[in-house]
Amino acid sequence: MLVLGVESSCDETGIALYDTDHGLLSHALHSQVEMHAEYGGVVPELASRDHIRRVLPLTELALKDANKTLQDIDAIAYTQGPGLSGALLVGTSFAESLAFSLQIPTINVHHLEGHLLAPLLEDNPPAFPFVALLVSGGHSQLMRVDGIGQYELLGDTLDDAAGEAFDKTAKLLGLGYPGGPALSNLAKTGKPRFKLPRPLLNSGDLNFSFSGLKTSVLTLVNQHQPLDDETKADIAYEFQEAVTEVLTIKCMSALRETGLDNLIVSGGVGANAKLREKLNAATKRKLCKVSYPRLEFCTDNGAMIAFAGAMRLKDMQSNTDKNYSFSVKPRWNLSELQAP
Amino acid sequence: MNLLAFDTSTEFLSLAIMRDNTVFNYDVLAGQTHSQIILPQIQHLLNQAELQLQDLTGLAFGAGPGSFTGVRIAAGVAQGLGFGANLPVVGVCTLMALAEASGASKVIACLDARMGEIYHAAYVKDAAGWQAVIAPGLYKPDAVPAVDGADWVGVGSGWQTYGEMLAAAYHGQVQSTQPALLPMASAVIILAQPIFEAGEAKTAEHAIPIYIRNRVALKTAEREQGMRL
Numbered sequence: 001m002l003v004l005g006v007e008s009s010c011d012e013t014g015i016a017l018y019d020t021d022h023g024l025l026s027h028a029l030h031s032q033v034e035m036h037a038e039y040g041g042v043v044p045e046l047a048s049r050d051h052i053r054r055v056l057p058l059t060e061l062a063l064k065d066a067n068k069t070l071q072d073i074d075a076i077a078y079t080q081g082p083g084l085s086g087a088l089l090v091g092t093s094f095a096e097s098l099a100f101s102l103q104i105p106t107i108n109v110h111h112l113e114g115h116l117l118a119p120l121l122e123d124n125p126p127a128f129p130f131v132a133l134l135v136s137g138g139h140s141q142l143m144r145v146d147g148i149g150q151y152e153l154l155g156d157t158l159d160d161a162a163g164e165a166f167d168k169t170a171k172l173l174g175l176g177y178p179g180g181p182a183l184s185n186l187a188k189t190g191k192p193r194f195k196l197p198r199p200l201l202n203s204g205d206l207n208f209s210f211s212g213l214k215t216s217v218l219t220l221v222n223q224h225q226p227l228d229d230e231t232k233a234d235i236a237y238e239f240q241e242a243v244t245e246v247l248t249i250k251c252m253s254a255l256r257e258t259g260l261d262n263l264i265v266s267g268g269v270g271a272n273a274k275l276r277e278k279l280n281a282a283t284k285r286k287l288c289k290v291s292y293p294r295l296e297f298c299t300d301n302g303a304m305i306a307f308a309g310a311m312r313l314k315d316m317q318s319n320t321d322k323n324y325s326f327s328v329k330p331r332w333n334l335s336e337l338q339a340p
Numbered sequence: 341m342n343l344l345a346f347d348t349s350t351e352f353l354s355l356a357i358m359r360d361n362t363v364f365n366y367d368v369l370a371g372q373t374h375s376q377i378i379l380p381q382i383q384h385l386l387n388q389a390e391l392q393l394q395d396l397t398g399l400a401f402g403a404g405p406g407s408f409t410g411v412r413i414a415a416g417v418a419q420g421l422g423f424g425a426n427l428p429v430v431g432v433c434t435l436m437a438l439a440e441a442s443g444a445s446k447v448i449a450c451l452d453a454r455m456g457e458i459y460h461a462a463y464v465k466d467a468a469g470w471q472a473v474i475a476p477g478l479y480k481p482d483a484v485p486a487v488d489g490a491d492w493v494g495v496g497s498g499w500q501t502y503g504e505m506l507a508a509a510y511h512g513q514v515q516s517t518q519p520a521l522l523p524m525a526s527a528v529i530i531l532a533q534p535i536f537e538a539g540e541a542k543t544a545e546h547a548i549p550i551y552i553r554n555r556v557a558l559k560t561a562e563r564e565q566g567m568r569l
Contacts, residue, residue: 043557045408049549052412056419056545070424086409093375093413097420100379101393177560324379 001074001313004062004098005306006055008091009083009111010138011035011042013054014302015062017073018310024121026065027303028058029296033178040177048086055094062302070102077309080108081329088328096326105322107309112334114304116145118293119264121307126262126291131254135247135275136267136299137163137180140208142254145264148311149339154254155206162243163269165210169217169239173232183236184272190237194220198246206250206257213242240274248278252286261288271298314340341397341536342389344382344421345529347522348374348414349406349434350451350497355381356525357389358533364389365526374413382421393425398541400532402523403431404550405451405459405476411549422544429547430532430540435461435476435496437523440531442495448487448514450498450506451523453478458498459552462487469534478552481505487513495521 002025007014016027032050036042063069078095081088099106116132119125129146131154140157160168163180170179175186196216199209217239224231251263263283269275270292283290297303347354353370355378356363366385370377386393401418404411415431422429439447445465450458458481462474474485481502492514499506500519507514535541558567 038559038561039557040560040563045556048408048412049551052415052419053548055416056423059423060545086412089375089409090412090416093416094420096379097417098424099420100383101421101424323383325376326379327375 001310002068002072003107003306003310003313004059004073004076005302005304005309006076006078006091006095007111007114007300007302007305008051008055008087009079009081010087010300011047012300013051013058014300014305015055015058016302016306017062017066017068018303018306020310020313024303024307025068026062027301028061028065029301030054030058037177044084044086047084048090051087051090055090073102073104075105075107075309075313077107077109077305079111079114079305081111081332083111083330085328085330088330092326092328096324100324107312109305109308109312110332110334110337112139113149113337114308115266116143116151117148117308117311118266118297118304119291121293121297121303122291126264126289129260130262130264131251131258131260133247133251133263133265133270134267135162135265135269137161137167137178139267140210142206142250144258144260147339149337151334151337153335154258155208155250157208157210159209159211160214162208162210162247163267165214165243166269168214172214172217172221173227173236180268184240184274186233187236187240187274190233190235192237193234194238196238196242198242201246201249206254208246208250210243213239240272244272244275244278247275248282251279252282255286255288263288263290265290265292266298268299271295312340341533342391342395343398343400343529343532343536344386344396345400345525345532346378346382346414346417347402347434347437347525347528348378348410349402349404350410350522352522353377353381354522354525355385356529357385357391358529359389359391363526363529367524374410378413378417393421393427396425396427398428398430398532398536400430400432400528401547402434402437402525402528403548404434405453405552406434406523408549408551411551415547415549418547419544422547427544428536428541429544430535430542431547431550432528432531433461433476433550434523435459436463436470436472436531437527438496438521439463439465439470440527441521441524442493442518444493446492448492448494448510450494450496450502452497452501453553456480458484458502460484460498462492470531476550476552482509484509489513491515493518495519
């Protein structure tokens with residue numbers, strides 16, 4: 001079965017073709033990051049305007065790269081939520097209308113399920129059950145995953161998401177938007193000089209809190225005016241140490257509490273080299289396994305949506321009286337999902 | 341020639357199918373449910389006209405101006421259907437669709453654009469069709485561009501929300517108004533037909549909305565200069 005995946009929930013338009021026999025055949029992506037950078041953040045209306053220009057040309061590109069035609073597609077999976085409602089509607093209206101014209105089924109995919117399952121797109125995929133750390137600009141969650149649609153939330157952020165903390169701290173250091181990757185880059189030249197708190201490290205639960213770190217950085221920035229490049233790098237270094245240390249220790253606690261020995265990491269912050277270094281070392285010490293998606297699938301993409309859709313083909317087959325009515329779910333709790 | 345047209349730029353869903361010379365219509369107050377009903381109702385109207393999607397010559401849609409989300413649903417549906425069924429598409433300006441729907445020949449079309457502004461255009465119909473005397477634009481209702489002569493008809497929701505201001509601006513030039521008139525799909529189809537006949541319809545990826553209002557956010561530098569939208 002050949003599944004077309006459509007992702008347009010935020011600032012990336014992603015299209016992919018996944019074959020249940022032959023795996024991922026192609027994927028095409030357009031990131032709007034540069035467009036939003038001038039505005040200091042994602043402007044929802046501009047995001048929607050860009051998606052509607054990209055979605056069809058990217059679909060043509062994905063088909064061409066896979067050497068397939070529209071008639072080869074058996075089902076269309078698209079992100080129904082959560083995300084920006086206007087942005088979601090672009091992918092949704094295109095996907096449903098395309099499916100209507102081809103008279104094939106659609107599969108509504110939860111964006112975070114896409115991220116959660118993304119490491120399964122790689123060779124030697126991890127087997128269920130596993131602990132998943134989902135860290136991005138919008139989420140910082142630890143979950144126990146027993147199978148498709150079987151997700152138990154173990155811990156969540158009480159305030160900012162980890163990626164959000166990276167971006168906000170980068171802004172304090174004058175690194176622009178989105179500053180997360182720039183901050184990680186700057187941290188490479190930093191040295192251990194400052195000491196920032198490790199929020200909720202000993203809270204006894206698996207929750208996170210990152211907004212206080214940002215305040216501590218602000219205090220440091222104010223104490224060291226005017227900021228020289230060395231100080232900036234040293235702050236960036238310590239900030240990254242604090243976030244990645246908390247994430248790593250909570251992941252290890254989650255493995256211990258669940259008794260599982262398998263960790264997967266997904267989302268934009270999952271691309272962070274320091275986090276990967278710490279998680280690799282910690283899991284190795286405890287004889288656990290850790291898996292990541294390839295770097296390009298840490299951020300939003302169509303491949304994970306096509307894949308999650310393919311894993312839910314059963315849902316689609318039970319949905320035979322389809323009338324192509326569609327709607328989006330800007331807010332949608334992952335725990336509402338069920339096994340196919 | 342068989343055409344399907346749809347408009348979702350207002351709170352109505354308006355559909356029309358032209359099968360040779362017979363027109364089938366469906367218009368309903370949709371509120372915010374356009375996405376839920378548009379494809380089922382298209383199927384319904386196709387059944388009524390005894391047509392398959394593949395029997396169509398092309399698709400026409402109300403491209404805007406209007407609700408940003410609404411016109412993007414129409415564009416998304418036009419792209420999906422046009423791409424999937426290999427049909428050419430024509431986007432029609434909703435202000436011109438208002439003019440066509442009015443039955444008049446000198447029209448000042450105004451749509452409420454929210455935020456104290458209107459989308460505005462003025463059209464005159466001659467032997468060659470509609471000519472835009474004043475091109476579509478975004479204006480404050482008390483600062484609309486002047487038109488020449490009398491016997492204009494004022495149409496569209498702008499005349500509902502800002503009737504007095506517009507009547508004052510065009511004092512003595514407007515003979516009547518149709519404030520409740522909508523950019524109907526039946527008018528979209530009439531305007532699109534000659535474009536299909538001329539072979540000027542485009543492939544589906546060209547189904548892109550007309551927004552008119554293009555400043556929707558301030559850049560960081562603009563905010564720092566104290567600029568406002």
